[in-house]
Amino acid sequence: PYIKKIELKGFKSFGPQTVKVVLDKGFTAITGPNGSGKTNIMDACLFALGELSTRRMRAENAAKLIFHGSEKAGLEKAKMAKVVIQFDNSDGAMPVDTTTVTVSREVYRNGQSVYRLNGRRISRVHILEILSMAAISSTSQNIIPQGTITRLTDINPMERRKIIEDLI
Amino acid sequence: PYIKKIELKGFKSFGPQTVKVVLDKGFTAITGPNGSGKTNIMDACLFALGELSTRRMRAENAAKLIFHGSEKAGLEKAKMAKVVIQFDNSDGAMPVDTTTVTVSREVYRNGQSVYRLNGRRISRVHILEILSMAAISSTSQNIIPQGTITRLTDINPMERRKIIEDLI
């Protein structure tokens, strides 16, 4: 399955208006100035895939994942953050009987999260099980955070062996 | 004093033909492909200023600072590496009575170094003393190695305080 669409609402620097990133198979570049919100989109994907460590999404706690408002734009703090990822499941890798599978997560300021599969509420454990059938998870090797390459250029031989060992 | 010229001969990727980098006051950019030798020029400055740690010049030992030859270019290993820095001393900051002060260092495969001031041999200790009168040294804050900014973006408050403390 590949990603057909990412929707962000109230997630980090994304405001109350839902922002949609429509994607194809193939090679898409995301560019823009420093601080514009590029890495926040990657954080949003980790979030929707059930990532529990807010530090990995560069936030001190769950509330920091929610849009903190903007005086200049006249916008209040958001009450919750929501990210939707729409997957193309035509290869049937995910054990769900639709060719498009929508996964979403909301988080509230009290830290509570609500997960949904095709719009219906589901437990985190259950959704992780479905995603893992397609080798998709927030910790899989297919998401490479900013700074990974710079860190990899200084590793020593033991660390390099450990990386391969951890894969098995 | 500022740098008027840097000459490299047999130093790291610089071959037996002396390469001259003539500089002005003001803002000079050095650019070029990955692996072309840009950082080696910075290493050459550290070397000429008496840097003893070969690791800071990214070499395992002193012999690794010497041009290791090139089959493709039909060039032998160099016997020694030599770097010359010509300073403009018209402000008289260095206690030397010439308006141009030339500092040079050669290193041989046995690890022996020879320092010269205006062409005449001098001890390392003596040349460091003269340079330090003008606040010039291989460890002063004015040489910022590749990767420093990336490391600085991840420091914590204690480390930040220590940086300022070390300056005093």
Added chain:
Amino acid sequence: KRRVFMDAFDKINQQLKNYFSKLTGGGFAFLQLENPDEPFQGGIDMIVQFPNKPSIVVSGASGGERSVAAVAFIFALKDFTPSSFYILDEVDAHLDAFHVSKLADVLLEEAGKIQFIVITLKPEMVNKAQKVYGVYERNGVSSVISAKFLEATS
């Protein structure tokens, strides 16, 4: 455990050679066990040879050259645990224009089978992408705009 490890090592080593050659336009790289008899007692070195240069241990290469080797390593690992989509965040920060466009070529080559979402500041990468999104911020609020749509068959 050892047999599984050595099997993985061989596969990853094979792919490293493949990707490093593509990223450098003809270079050669391989992994070397420090202790081949007891792989878990030693580490794994990487030996790299950039076109027209002698082969060296990767730690002796330049900053950008080590970045190229790191990218090739990441791609070699990718083939060991394949996924249908990848999100890469500024993996090209220390690469020069030549290596960025080589990386873009590798992504284009595999784009038929795999989805790549690449966050980048480099024009050489943006220019080769099949689709481009610009992210911008106004008064602390982020938004996106779709900038380009090349035929995926290009």
Added chain:
Amino acid sequence: KRRVFMDAFDKINQQLKNYFSKLTGGGFAFLQLENPDEPFQGGIDMIVQFPNKPSIVVSGASGGERSVAAVAFIFALKDFTPSSFYILDEVDAHLDAFHVSKLADVLLEEAGKIQFIVITLKPEMVNKAQKVYGVYERNGVSSVISAKFLEATS
């Protein structure tokens, strides 16, 4: 020792504000002692405010924004122990085009008094330099070529 430290802290803090504002076109940054009564018992935080954004602790900013803050910090330290020449190696790697050209403007502004030798891959930096050297390698041997010479009075 404490008085000397506080004196340095104030001076560096003042310069940080100056350089951060120049590098961001109007932003505001300052250093904050975690324990003002006992400075050596705590660390020093950095609070940054990018134009039209709220002020935050620098660790919460983006990768590039933290780079900008780090460059401003390095420049603030520079004024505390001034030198007549500086060699900077790819300090602009994670900066976008806007911030690179702001940094180039800062260098040009001080180029009358101080010599800057800046190793860079960014065209915005090369284009503003008064003199440019290209370094290239042929068959494992490095050489340089002087590419451009703008009147230093520009």
